[in-house]
Amino acid sequence: MITEQQILEALKNVIDPDFNKDIVTLGMVKDLVIEGNNVNFTVVLTTPACPLKEAIHKACVNAIIYYVDKDAVVNVNMTARVTTPRKEKQASLPGVKNIIAVASGKGGVGKSTVASNLAVALAIKGAKVGLLDADIYGPSVPLLFDMENEKPKIVESSGKTIMVPLEQYGVKLLSIGFFLGASQALPWRGPMASKALLQLINDADWGELDYLIIDLPPGTGDIQLSLVTGAALTGAVVVSTPQKVALADVRKAVNMFAHKDIHVPVLGIVENMAYFTPAELPANKYYIFGRDGAKNLAAELNVPLLGQVPLVQSICEAGDAGRPAVLQGDTPQAVAFVEIAGNLARQVAIANKQKDEKYLEKV
Numbered sequence: 001m002i003t004e005q006q007i008l009e010a011l012k013n014v015i016d017p018d019f020n021k022d023i024v025t026l027g028m029v030k031d032l033v034i035e036g037n038n039v040n041f042t043v044v045l046t047t048p049a050c051p052l053k054e055a056i057h058k059a060c061v062n063a064i065i066y067y068v069d070k071d072a073v074v075n076v077n078m079t080a081r082v083t084t085p086r087k088e089k090q091a092s093l094p095g096v097k098n099i100i101a102v103a104s105g106k107g108g109v110g111k112s113t114v115a116s117n118l119a120v121a122l123a124i125k126g127a128k129v130g131l132l133d134a135d136i137y138g139p140s141v142p143l144l145f146d147m148e149n150e151k152p153k154i155v156e157s158s159g160k161t162i163m164v165p166l167e168q169y170g171v172k173l174l175s176i177g178f179f180l181g182a183s184q185a186l187p188w189r190g191p192m193a194s195k196a197l198l199q200l201i202n203d204a205d206w207g208e209l210d211y212l213i214i215d216l217p218p219g220t221g222d223i224q225l226s227l228v229t230g231a232a233l234t235g236a237v238v239v240s241t242p243q244k245v246a247l248a249d250v251r252k253a254v255n256m257f258a259h260k261d262i263h264v265p266v267l268g269i270v271e272n273m274a275y276f277t278p279a280e281l282p283a284n285k286y287y288i289f290g291r292d293g294a295k296n297l298a299a300e301l302n303v304p305l306l307g308q309v310p311l312v313q314s315i316c317e318a319g320d321a322g323r324p325a326v327l328q329g330d331t332p333q334a335v336a337f338v339e340i341a342g343n344l345a346r347q348v349a350i351a352n353k354q355k356d357e358k359y360l361e362k363v
Contacts, residue, residue, distance in 0.1 A: 002034050007064060007068060008029070018052075028044050029041055029044075030044055038075070039074045039075070045079070047127065048082075048126035049121070049126070049341050049342050049344075051343065082097050093231075097209065097210050099233050100234055100267065102118070102237045103253050105238070106218050109240055109246055110273060111218065114272055114337075116319075117326040118213060118237075121326045121337045121341035125341065127210040128210045130174075132212060132215065133177060134214050135216070140215075142177040143177075143322060145169065146321065163205070165206060174200050197223055201227075211345075214227065225262075228262050234265075234267075234348055235348065236266050236267060238254060239269075240269060240297070241272055241274075242291065243289050251301075265351050266301075267306070267351060268298070268303060273289055275308070276288050279313070289311075304343070307336055307339050307340035310333055315333050
C-alpha cells in the first residue's frame with residue numbers, strides 16, 4: 001500500500017529553484033488522493049506563466065516512481081495562484097495582485113512594443129492581465145492592438161464616473177489615446193499629465209488581475225515619479241538596446257527606482273534589438289548595435305536579464321498591423337517574448353516572497 005507519508009517524503013526531493021526549498025515545505029502540494037497504485041495530487045505554482053512547469057511536473061513523477069513505487073501511476077494537476085505583495089485589500093485597485101511598470105531611460109528602444117508583447121504573452125499562459133498606456137503625450141496602445149477607433153465605456157458607480165477598459169487578445173486595455181483623435185496632441189504641463197495618469201489607474205474598473213502592466217513614457221520625470229509614489233508597484237522592468245547611449249540612460253532609470261524615497265525593485269532588464277536575424281536564416285545572428293550591452297550592464301548592476309529580443313522586420317509589421325508579434329507562433333521573436341514573460345513572472349514571485357519574509361521578520 002502506498003501511503004500519504006511516502007508520497008510527501010518523496011516529493012520533498014523536488015526543489016523549487018527560485019526559492020531553494022522543496023515543494024512540500026513551500027505548501028505547493030494540495031489535494032493528495034491515493035487509490036491503490038494511482039496517485040493524484042495538485043501542484044500550485046506561483047504563476048501560470050512559470051517556465052519551469054514541465055520540469056517540476058516531470059520531477060514529481062520521477063520522485064514517486066524512484067522513491068515509492070516503480071509501478072505507481074502518477075497524475076499531477078499543475079495549477080497556479082499568483083502571489084501578491086499586498087497584505088490586505090486596498091481602496092486603490094483592490095482586485096489587482098501585481099502592478100509592474102515598464103520603463104526606459106530614453107525613447108526609441110521599443111518599450112511599448114515590449115510592454116504590449118509581455119502583456120499578451122502572460123495572457124496566453126493563462127494569467128489575468130491589464131495594460132495601461134501611461135505615455136500621455138505619445139500613446140501607442142490603440143495602434144499596437146488595432147483599436148484606434150474604439151472608445152471605452154463610461155459608467156456611473158456610487159456617484160463616481162468609472163472607465164471600463166477595452167479588451168483585445170485577452171488583455172484589458174486603457175490609454176489616453178482612446179479618448180483622442182489619431183493626430184490630436186495634448187499640450188499639458190507635468191501636473192496635469194500626472195493627474196490624468198492617476199485617473200486612468202484609479203478611476204477604472206480593472207476587475208480581478210494577476211498583473212497590471214503600465215507602459216511608462218521614456219525618461220525619469222514627473223509622470224514616472226507620480227506613478228511610483230501614487231501606485232503600489234510590485235516592481236519595474238527596464239527596456240534598453242545594446243548601444244552605449246541607451247545603456248547610460250538605463251543606469252538613470254535603475255537609479256530612479258532604487259532611490260531611497262522610491263525603492264521599487266527592478267525585476268529585470270530586457271535587451272531589445274539585441275541582434276538582427278534574417279527571416280530566411282533564422283539561426284544567424286548579426287550584432288548591428290553591439291553585442292550583449294544590456295546583458296553585461298544587468299550583470300554589473302546585479303539585476304536579472306529577462307531576455308533578448310531579436311531585431312526582425314516582422315515585429316515592426318506586427319505592431320503596425322495591431323497584432324503583437326508574440327502571436328506569430330513558433331518564430332524567434334514570439335519565443336523570445338514568451339520566455340521573457342515567464343522570467344518576469346518568476347521575478348515577481350521571488351520579489352513577493354522576499355517581501356513576505358521581511359514582513360514576517362518585522363512581525
